[in-house]
Amino acid sequence: MIQLKDIHHVMYRHPDLQVIERFLIDFGLVVTQRCEQRIYLRGTGAQPYVYIAEQADEPAFGAIAFAVQQRQDLERASELAGASAVYRLNGPGGGEAVSLTDPAGRRIDLVHGLAPLPALPLRAALTHNSALDKRRLGTAQRPAKGPAQVLRIGHVAIGVADFKQALKWYTEVLGLLPSDLIIEGSKDNPVAAFLRINRGADWTDHHTIALFQAPQDRVHHASFEVQDFDAQCLGHQWLEERCQVPFWGVGRHLLGSQIFDYWSDPSGNLIEHFTDGDLCNESTPTQYTASCDSSLYQWGPQMTLEYFLGGRTTLKRPNR
Numbered sequence: 141m142i143q144l145k146d147i148h149h150v151m152y153r154h155p156d157l158q159v160i161e162r163f164l165i166d167f168g169l170v171v172t173q174r175c176e177q178r179i180y181l182r183g184t185g186a187q188p189y190v191y192i193a194e195q196a197d198e199p200a201f202g203a204i205a206f207a208v209q210q211r212q213d214l215e216r217a218s219e220l221a222g223a224s225a226v227y228r229l230n231g232p233g234g235g236e237a238v239s240l241t242d243p244a245g246r247r248i249d250l251v252h253g254l255a256p257l258p259a260l261p262l263r264a265a266l267t268h269n270s271a272l273d274k275r276r277l278g279t280a281q282r283p284a285k286g287p288a289q290v291l292r293i294g295h296v297a298i299g300v301a302d303f304k305q306a307l308k309w310y311t312e313v314l315g316l317l318p319s320d321l322i323i324e325g326s327k328d329n330p331v332a333a334f335l336r337i338n339r340g341a342d343w344t345d346h347h348t349i350a351l352f353q354a355p356q357d358r359v360h361h362a363s364f365e366v367q368d369f370d371a372q373c374l375g376h377q378w379l380e381e382r383c384q385v386p387f388w389g390v391g392r393h394l395l396g397s398q399i400f401d402y403w404s405d406p407s408g409n410l411i412e413h414f415t416d417g418d419l420c421n422e423s424t425p426t427q428y429t430a431s432c433d434s435s436l437y438q439w440g441p442q443m444t445l446e447y448f449l450g451g452r453t454t455l456k457r458p459n460r
């Protein structure tokens with residue numbers, strides 16, 4: 141079995157790199173390297189990039205990449221049916237990779253050996269005074285205005301035409317574990333799955349890949365972690381003031397508990413800020429929830445049908 145360490149980056153193809161670069165900077169990412177065909181962007185963590193924007197005639201999803209624990213995991217992966225040989229990455233930090241293809245033909249890269257960069261300065265998380273537990277004494281809350289600093293990529297949600305086949309591949313080939321399954325009728329009829337990385341006793345995000353039954357295969361959104369609730373709200377305000385298109389948020393999901401905020405990027409893809417998500421480990425049992433609207437969020441703006449349709453949106457972008 142291949143041992144994954146964490147999700148590493150996503151790659152999207154965009155028709156206008158200048159426009160997407162401006163958006164992603166306002167979203168809270170930082171450019172590591174730019175060339176004619178590609179822009180590599182990072183969070184505040186040590187990874188040299190968490191997002192690759194690639195030049196293309198039409199918007200398209202490119203790949204999801206996971207870091208593996210050891211180089212042997214790449215060698216093992218290269219022996220899978222349809223896998224590439226181990227090859228060298230030519231982006232910042234170097235490293236090596238193997239490319240796989242999931243049942244829908246989506247490219248899944250496994251990467252290893254990228255040289256880390258020094259972490260970027262990050263605003264400390266705010267100390268909150270709850271009603272009966274006052275911890276901030278004699279100091280004020282003054283988080284600075286600006287983009288929500290992105291720390292890392294957290295997960296990708298994918299609509300799949302053949303749910304059972306996708307669930308089998310992601311759990312058997314990548315070894316992901318179901319934290320939550322949304323079911324219709326009975327436990328043996330899941331229609332959505334929140335899958336986490338198998339990190340044994342170590343705590344890991346409630347989900348790294350979310351799969352849900354959909355009319356067609358489409359990446360629904362990629363999600364990036366920010367420092368705290370104020371970062372999320374200040375980041376929301378920052379993007380709104382720059383006439384970007386809010387999609388859904390701010391609210392709190394049910395399964396995974398993240399505070400969420402979705403945006404439509406200039407190419408029409410959904411991208412999410414999240415904070416305060418649940419963590420799971422080997423002692424966390426799989427939970428089953430009946431499919432209903434309330435399985436998606438606890439509070440927030442009313443969910444629209446467009447959220448379910450996902451992917452490219454038809455929302456009007458205000459003039460700048």
Ligand SMILES: [Fe+2]
Nearest residue numbers: 297361363412
């Ligand atoms: Fe999400």
